Amino acid sequence: MKIHLSAATTADGALDDRSAGRLRISTDADWAAVQRLRAQCDAILVGAGTVRRDNPRLVIADTVLRTERSKEGRGPDPAKVTVTRTGCLDPASRFFTCGEGRKIVFSETALPHLEGAAETVVAERITAARIATELEKRGIGSLLVEGGAEILRMFLAEGMAHTLRLAVNPALRVADAAAPHFPFDAIRTGTPCRTERLGGMEVRRYTFRPDRSEEDLRLLREAVELSRRCTPCRSSYCVGAVIATRDGRRFGGYTHETSPTHHAEQEAAAKALAAGADLRGATIYSSMEPCSTRSSEPESCSELILRHGMARVVFALYEPDCFVSCRGALDLREHGVEVEVYPELGDEVRAINGHLKG
Ligand SMILES: NC(=O)c1ccc[n+]([C@@H]2O[C@H](COP(=O)([O-])OP(=O)(O)OC[C@H]3O[C@@H](n4cnc5c(N)ncnc54)[C@H](OP(=O)(O)O)[C@@H]3O)[C@@H](O)[C@H]2O)c1
Known part of the structure; x- marks a missing residue:
């Protein structure tokens, strides 16, 4: 399985602030690029913390990209995957109600309240290695991991990522140490990285595993x-x-x-x-x-x-x-x-x- 990580941060590395609403970090051009990345993948993963805090839809909004995927026989939306220990997930959240793709939840506990809303994979200990292995066995060949901080850290720490696309908005600062931050310390020193500018963002592309x-x-x-x-x-x-x-x-x-x-x-x-x-x-x-x-x-x-x-x-x-x-x-x-x-x-x-x- 090819695993790609994708995240957007402020200039000071924050993934979000602690205000009531969701902090918009990406510019329109960057958001369009993320949509294209999503459209290339079989599944998108976010942690339960992100499902609760952001209530994201995690679908492909662009109709051209949806049509292209459908023509290729892949369905308009990728599958959605989330991970939880506590099982604290609301079946009414948009993760479960939006989009036409499969919904898969990895959980340490049984989830009777999600019956009919998602496929569940229950395991004592959930690692990035287990997620990749179980998803591969279910026919998923490429995964886009979008966050949040804890989930990105898990994939980086286990060496379970091929690439990372990190879009930094240099015009935005949160200046709050308690806000969620990108786990830069989990990126191994010396990892090859290319940087380009896109619509006001600085986009860094890290390659952990070259294409062989x-x-x-x-x-x-x-x-x-x-x-x-x-x-x-x-x-x-x-x-x-x-x-x-x-x-x-x-x-x-x-x-x-x-x-x-x-x-x-x-x-x-x-x-x-x-x-x-x-x-x-x-x-x-x-x-x-x-x-x-x-x-x-x-x-x-x-x-x-x-x-x-x-x-x-x-x-x-x-x-x-x-x-x-x-x-x-x-x-x-x-x-x-x-x-x-x-x-x-x-x-x-x-x-x-x-x-x-x-
Ligand atoms: N800027 C961006 O690109 C971006 C993208 C995504 C998210 N975010 C932000 O990131 C923040 C959320 O980050 P976060 O670190 O709090 O949450 P998170 O990484 O989205 O999710 C953490 C949760 O995932 C579950 N989890 C993590 N590791 C697990 C494991 N090994 N086994 C089982 N369950 C596991 C736990 O869920 P339970 O608590 O249910 O047990 C844990 O509380 C939000 O503010 C969001 O807006 C930003």
């Missing part, structure tokens, strides 16, 4: 091709994996290549280690989500990836719930590993594993 989709897709396709060498059996998936080390070496493997209990990731890692390769910081491409539970071996593939200090995991298909409920992507993300999913190759992987249907 071309190389990712090329090597992921190699992993999918390797998975075709597997002999289908009722007890395991046919998976292929390719490890790319930081010094440019490649090692591939597939399920059961040398042992009836080995997974593809293990096969590729064993070849790399036998060749003396350093796996720290490597990227592993796997046709399917690395497993998190094993009955045939003591270590899962997710644990193997973490033990060797690999930095990135790229896969095409979340493991279906045929054998166990896999939480490989979530575990890896929660341990700071960058996980990228390319569902465009998912159907191919599903077809290769057609022997496990039903």
Whole structure:
């Protein structure tokens, strides 16, 4: 999933003031640019604090953009997502009543009062990693996180953002330390940033994760091709994996290549280690989500990836719930590993594993 953060601040970094009404920070030109950004995404997320304070509609207001989205078969509005611990959300708020997109609430508590108003995902601990993983499993491929302060901090602190668009209005100051401020301290020093002027605003674009989709897709396709060498059996998936080390070496493997209990990731890692390769910081491409539970071996593939200090995991298909409920992507993300999913190759992987249907 591609995660983009977007926020507008005053010259002194405030996201809002503490007056009764909502502080308008963006100029018209900036607001139009945010609308275009929204229109490109599958979903928009704000925290429950923003839903309560601003009562935002979070829809695409521009009719041209709505029509374009509809023509592309994406529906006029993106899905809306919010996050709560307390469950204190009013079903009459515009988050729930406006727009034609899905409404999804991540909550630490059951939300009977929102039944019929939204889909709910209840979990003991909600992290940016969990939100991204659960949304991806629901077919959402791009997310625009619009705030507020606590939510932006969570995504930045977990390293769960590809880009940030920060629009600063140099003509506006709040001068109130108790007002919500953008969490600048959560941006890692040295993050590449471009600045441009737009309709009276200074727009900063930070890139946390550069776009690697071309190389990712090329090597992921190699992993999918390797998975075709597997002999289908009722007890395991046919998976292929390719490890790319930081010094440019490649090692591939597939399920059961040398042992009836080995997974593809293990096969590729064993070849790399036998060749003396350093796996720290490597990227592993796997046709399917690395497993998190094993009955045939003591270590899962997710644990193997973490033990060797690999930095990135790229896969095409979340493991279906045929054998166990896999939480490989979530575990890896929660341990700071960058996980990228390319569902465009998912159907191919599903077809290769057609022997496990039903
Ligand atoms: N200028 C901008 O671009 C912009 C954009 C958006 C918002 N804002 C401003 O930002 C302010 C709101 O910021 P905020 O920090 O107070 O609120 P927020 O970030 O919008 O939401 C915080 C709330 O989200 C829930 N939450 C956060 N992390 C969670 C987690 N890990 N698990 C479960 N729930 C979690 C909690 O909801 P519960 O309390 O329900 O448990 C928490 O109180 C408003 O003044 C708004 O106007 C500005």
